Amino acid sequence: MNTNEHPDDEKKKLLTITADLFLQNIVKRFKAAIKEHPAGFTFNIINLKLKTSFSSEIYLVGQREHGKSFKVDPEPHELMVWICDNLSAIYSRGGLIGGWWNKEGLFFLDVVAVISGYENAMLAGMVNNEEKIYHPYSNRPLKVRTPQIDIYLS
Numbered sequence: 121m122n123t124n125e126h127p128d129d130e131k132k133k134l135l136t137i138t139a140d141l142f143l144q145n146i147v148k149r150f151k152a153a154i155k156e157h158p159a160g161f162t163f164n165i166i167n168l169k170l171k172t173s174f175s176s177e178i179y180l181v182g183q184r185e186h187g188k189s190f191k192v193d194p195e196p197h198e199l200m201v202w203i204c205d206n207l208s209a210i211y212s213r214g215g216l217i218g219g220w221w222n223k224e225g226l227f228f229l230d231v232v233a234v235i236s237g238y239e240n241a242m243l244a245g246m247v248n249n250e251e252k253i254y255h256p257y258s259n260r261p262l263k264v265r266t267p268q269i270d271i272y273l274s
Contacts, residue, residue, distance in 0.1 A: 146203060147196045153219065154193065154227070160220030162232065162256060165203070165210055174234075174256040179241030180218060181253045182230035183209060190227040199229075206231055218254065242266070 149168050153161045162171040162180060186206045190198065203210070203217075209231045210217060218232040232254075235241040245253040245264035252261040 143200050143203065144196075147199045150199055150217075150219075151196065158221050160218065160254075163217045163219065164215050165217055166215035171216060171256075176257040177236050177238075178257065179235045179238065179253050179255050179262075180216070180232040181235050181241055181244040181248060182218060182232055182250050183213070184230075184248050184250060186210075187228060187230040190229070191225075192227070194227060194229070202229055 164171045186209050213233045216232045218230045235244050241253050
């Protein structure tokens with residue numbers, strides 16, 4: 121340690137290096153998920169693994185204000201910037217990121233909320249102004265429709 125440096129300065133440097141390595145590891149694993157699962161995937165940023173099992177009652181709803189589309193396979197630095205910009209939202213929603221290619225060849229990233237129950241998920245999709253929600257158990261997107269309000273009134 122340089123005698124002119126304060127121990128807090130060294131701690132800040134160590135934290136910066138650690139955060140950078142963590143982000144690089146996230147991006148590396150995320151790029152592998154994009155390549156291995158082009159139809160779509162859900163990635164857990166907390167444990168750095170794909171989330172592959174969900175109960176039949178679970179639906180994933182994108183958070184439009186955090187979504188981003190890419191015309192080509194995103195570069196590592198683009199993923200890093202998106203993750204940093206959305207880190208708070210990602211962690212507050214359980215650490216899940218959804219990624220998928222559409223028919224026009226655009227790649228989409230979004231912070232996803234895990235919602236229990238079809239009606240709740242449809243309502244969340246409407247509130248978030250989403251066109252579709254995703255049902256991972258059946259591995260299919262569902263067009264957002266007006267939920268049956270009567271169940272909320274009874």
